[in-house]
Amino acid sequence: MTGLPDQARIAKRLEALWQIRLGPGGGADRPAFSSAEAEAMLLAAGWAREAGLEPGLDVHGNLWALPPKWTGGLVSSGSHLDTVPDGGRYDGALGTVLGLELADELREGTDAGARPALLVCVAEEAPRFRAGTIGSRLLAGTLAPGALTELRDAAGTSAAEAQARFREQLDELATLEPPLARLRAHVEIHVAQRRALRQIGVVTRVAAPRRFEIEVRGQAGHAGEVSMEDRHDALAAAAEIVLAIEVAARSEPPETVATVGSLAVAPGALSVIPSSARLGVDVRAISAPSLDRLEAAIRTAASDVASRRGVESGIRLLRAGDPTAMDAGLAQAALEAARHQGIAATETWSGAGHDAQHLAALAPTLLLFVPLEGGESHTPAEGADETDIAGAALVAREVLTALG
Amino acid sequence: MTGLPDQARIAKRLEALWQIRLGPGGGADRPAFSSAEAEAMLLAAGWAREAGLEPGLDVHGNLWALPPKWTGGLVSSGSHLDTVPDGGRYDGALGTVLGLELADELREGTDAGARPALLVCVAEEAPRFRAGTIGSRLLAGTLAPGALTELRDAAGTSAAEAQARFREQLDELATLEPPLARLRAHVEIHVAQRRALRQIGVVTRVAAPRRFEIEVRGQAGHAGEVSMEDRHDALAAAAEIVLAIEVAARSEPPETVATVGSLAVAPGALSVIPSSARLGVDVRAISAPSLDRLEAAIRTAASDVASRRGVESGIRLLRAGDPTAMDAGLAQAALEAARHQGIAATETWSGAGHDAQHLAALAPTLLLFVPLEGGESHTPAEGADETDIAGAALVAREVLTALG
Numbered sequence: 058m059t060g061l062p063d064q065a066r067i068a069k070r071l072e073a074l075w076q077i078r079l080g081p082g083g084g085a086d087r088p089a090f091s092s093a094e095a096e097a098m099l100l101a102a103g104w105a106r107e108a109g110l111e112p113g114l115d116v117h118g119n120l121w122a123l124p125p126k127w128t129g130g131l132v133s134s135g136s137h138l139d140t141v142p143d144g145g146r147y148d149g150a151l152g153t154v155l156g157l158e159l160a161d162e163l164r165e166g167t168d169a170g171a172r173p174a175l176l177v178c179v180a181e182e183a184p185r186f187r188a189g190t191i192g193s194r195l196l197a198g199t200l201a202p203g204a205l206t207e208l209r210d211a212a213g214t215s216a217a218e219a220q221a222r223f224r225e226q227l228d229e230l231a232t233l234e235p236p237l238a239r240l241r242a243h244v245e246i247h248v249a250q251r252r253a254l255r256q257i258g259v260v261t262r263v264a265a266p267r268r269f270e271i272e273v274r275g276q277a278g279h280a281g282e283v284s285m286e287d288r289h290d291a292l293a294a295a296a297e298i299v300l301a302i303e304v305a306a307r308s309e310p311p312e313t314v315a316t317v318g319s320l321a322v323a324p325g326a327l328s329v330i331p332s333s334a335r336l337g338v339d340v341r342a343i344s345a346p347s348l349d350r351l352e353a354a355i356r357t358a359a360s361d362v363a364s365r366r367g368v369e370s371g372i373r374l375l376r377a378g379d380p381t382a383m384d385a386g387l388a389q390a391a392l393e394a395a396r397h398q399g400i401a402a403t404e405t406w407s408g409a410g411h412d413a414q415h416l417a418a419l420a421p422t423l424l425l426f427v428p429l430e431g432g433e434s435h436t437p438a439e440g441a442d443e444t445d446i447a448g449a450a451l452v453a454r455e456v457l458t459a460l461g
Numbered sequence: 462m463t464g465l466p467d468q469a470r471i472a473k474r475l476e477a478l479w480q481i482r483l484g485p486g487g488g489a490d491r492p493a494f495s496s497a498e499a500e501a502m503l504l505a506a507g508w509a510r511e512a513g514l515e516p517g518l519d520v521h522g523n524l525w526a527l528p529p530k531w532t533g534g535l536v537s538s539g540s541h542l543d544t545v546p547d548g549g550r551y552d553g554a555l556g557t558v559l560g561l562e563l564a565d566e567l568r569e570g571t572d573a574g575a576r577p578a579l580l581v582c583v584a585e586e587a588p589r590f591r592a593g594t595i596g597s598r599l600l601a602g603t604l605a606p607g608a609l610t611e612l613r614d615a616a617g618t619s620a621a622e623a624q625a626r627f628r629e630q631l632d633e634l635a636t637l638e639p640p641l642a643r644l645r646a647h648v649e650i651h652v653a654q655r656r657a658l659r660q661i662g663v664v665t666r667v668a669a670p671r672r673f674e675i676e677v678r679g680q681a682g683h684a685g686e687v688s689m690e691d692r693h694d695a696l697a698a699a700a701e702i703v704l705a706i707e708v709a710a711r712s713e714p715p716e717t718v719a720t721v722g723s724l725a726v727a728p729g730a731l732s733v734i735p736s737s738a739r740l741g742v743d744v745r746a747i748s749a750p751s752l753d754r755l756e757a758a759i760r761t762a763a764s765d766v767a768s769r770r771g772v773e774s775g776i777r778l779l780r781a782g783d784p785t786a787m788d789a790g791l792a793q794a795a796l797e798a799a800r801h802q803g804i805a806a807t808e809t810w811s812g813a814g815h816d817a818q819h820l821a822a823l824a825p826t827l828l829l830f831v832p833l834e835g836g837e838s839h840t841p842a843e844g845a846d847e848t849d850i851a852g853a854a855l856v857a858r859e860v861l862t863a864l865g
Binding site: 183184187250251252253264266268279280281282283284285286287290292293295296297299300303306307311312314315316317318319320322325326327328329330331337338339341375407408409410434435 | 588655684685686687690696700704707715720721722723729730732741743745811813814
């Protein structure tokens with residue numbers, strides 16, 4: 058085996074991706090299904106050819122690069138190339154360029170005769186369409202293609218329109234059928250998004266978000282003319298619900314979290330008692346019973362607060378989500394490979410969503426985290442250490458080499 | 462004395478004002494400094510001529526109607542003619558048409574030889590420019606004309622531009638100097654805005670709002686990747702502050718109230734822990750010590766919550782306000798006049814702001830409330846009973862007649 062990875066090549070490719078488009082905050086700016094994401098895909102397609110692979114696009118817009126004329130088993134690797142607004146240098150991009158390194162390294166095939174492939178999933182980041190991991194969910198069949206007409210960005214463009222334009226921009230690439238039946242394993246390497254992780258993370262569980270909208274309807278009134286006693290203030294009720302959600306999440310294991318990320322108040326005038334409040338709630342856990350308990354506690358809190366305050370509350374599931382288990386055999390093999398090569402690694406979990414958790418339904422999948430250097434994720438300051446990057450690649454190579 | 466008031470004329474005039482412009486919700490729609498408010502002013506100017514008065518506009522846009530060639534004392538009456546969006550039939554309009562009735566009735570002068578005048582203050586309602594009682598505050602000198610360039614509506618038009626256009630639309634009216642030195646007394650009759658008031662209200666104190674913006678700055682983070690323990694969630698801190706404000710207001714006398722009417726969360730995404738929250742707070746009391754205690758409690762709560770949660774908080778005074786005392790002698794006279802005429806009346810207070818509280822700095826001022834029939838204020842369903850309307854007018858007439 059040759060030395061892996063080629064740090065200079067990785068750095069050069071990350072820089073080329075970074076330079077495609079910078080946002081106002083100086084970070085990488087390649088929104089889902091944008092022309093910047095398409096340009097990044099073309100760069101990766103060119104690099105795949107250098108690794109002896111033939112690139113092509115599936116009907117969803119995912120980039121595949123496959124060994125030419127090969128009809129046998131495949132071990133794929135890769136991540137995504139879109140970013141959040143003003144995102145970092147490593148998120149998605151790192152796993153893609155390391156997928157190329159692995160493909161180059163495994164040209165001759167694995168011990169059991171499988172060949173390497175690159176898979177770059179499209180539209181992984183949620184900000185543009187308020188829905189993430191679009192490409193991998195379409196591939197896994199857990200997102201219906203028809204749903205893309207309902208997802209719209211801030212300018213009113215639907216994800217379906219954006220996807221069609223994206224594919225047009227990449228029409229120089231052949232269209233191919235996803236080689237799902239030939240997939241023996243998939244590996245995604247990704248920068249961690251939790252500061253606390255200080256070594257290579259081998260992910261065993263991923264906490265898919267379960268999301269709710271809670272609406273509280275109280276009674277508007279003149280801020281000066283309704284006594285405190287006579288009020289049915291929707292915002293005060295919402296504030297109690299926010300705090301009850303926090304208390305409920307704190308009583309669960311530390312991997313279980315709940316976030317009220319948005320709160321809209323109407324009418325929103327200083328002189329009017331709020332008549333309604335709408336809360337956006339995101340809950341995550343790596344244990345399904347913990348997630349279910351937390352959901353039940355939130356439902357109870359909303360209804361108790363409402364009845365005590367004489368307001369109405371409704372709760373609507375925006376997105377169902379359950380914890381996903383990653384392939385236990387691959388995770389075990391990764392921990393052994395790390396120990397064997399003297400690389401510090403630990404079993405861990407992901408609170409953030411990743412393409413790997415959806416691809417896990419299609420093939421045994423390994424998700425490896427590279428610790429964040431500096432501790433910032435999804436910002437221009439995102440960093441990762443060269444030794445950690447090399448470590449993750451070496452672990453992945455050993456795991457894939459043994460497969461077929 | 463002739464019979465007062467002329468219910469048919471009042472109803473006809475209220476209907477004429479109502480028909481000027483209706484909003485999408487079917488209510489009166491005459492925003493501050495709008496062409497609809499100008500049209501209403503022109504109607505009132507015409508009616509003032511029927512009552513033997515000569516109308517004119519002061520430099521601020523307030524409508525005055527004065528006895529021609531008269532240089533002696535004046536007793537003025539009136540209210541305003543603008544409305545909130547989709548407002549009611551009575552708010553402002555009632556006090557204006559009753560001012561016309563009083564002017565008609567007192568043509569011959571008061572017992573002490575003063576003559577009646579009409580004063581219709583411009584731009585009383587706050588929604589358009591987020592600042593109310595503009596005309597009366599300009600008159601009282603508590604709002605600087607220069608401040609109007611800073612107030613902007615949702616379309617970006619400044620109050621100064623709107624005021625200039627408003628005056629152009631009324632250029633058929635003479636410009637006059639406000640006859641402040643000749644003002645012996647002013648009376649404003651207004652529909653109540655508190656449901657609980659069930660008889661004529663003689664207002665002795667008005668609770669001017671004191672307003673604050675509280676900003677909480679926490680730390681953003683991925684909703685799935687920061688444990689509950691490690692969070693500095695700006696919204697959770699803001700929720701505690703909302704509830705602490707409610708508790709503090711509840712421990713004060715029933716006339717003291719506090720409202721958090723707006724709450725803006727950033728970044729406002731479901732997958733991101735809120736990094737900042739901005740609360741708009743309105744506090745009111747008819748007792749200055751109670752108001753000061755409440756403000757101190759709010760400041761303490763914001764700083765305690767912030768330090769306990771490791772977030773920062775700042776509090777900014779948006780508008781200073783202190784309770785205003787209305788003229789005690791006029792209030793006493795009104796209560797006696799009511800008793801004397803067998804009209805049910807009670808001493809009361811106002812939690813809402815009114816032009817009368819600002820005019821009180823210029824002349825002894827009486828503010829009378831007509832109970833709301835049906836209990837809705839600032840909506841198309843706002844109602845008032847004919848007997849109550851007549852009662853308020855009769856009380857005002859007796860008080861003004863005795864003056865000079």
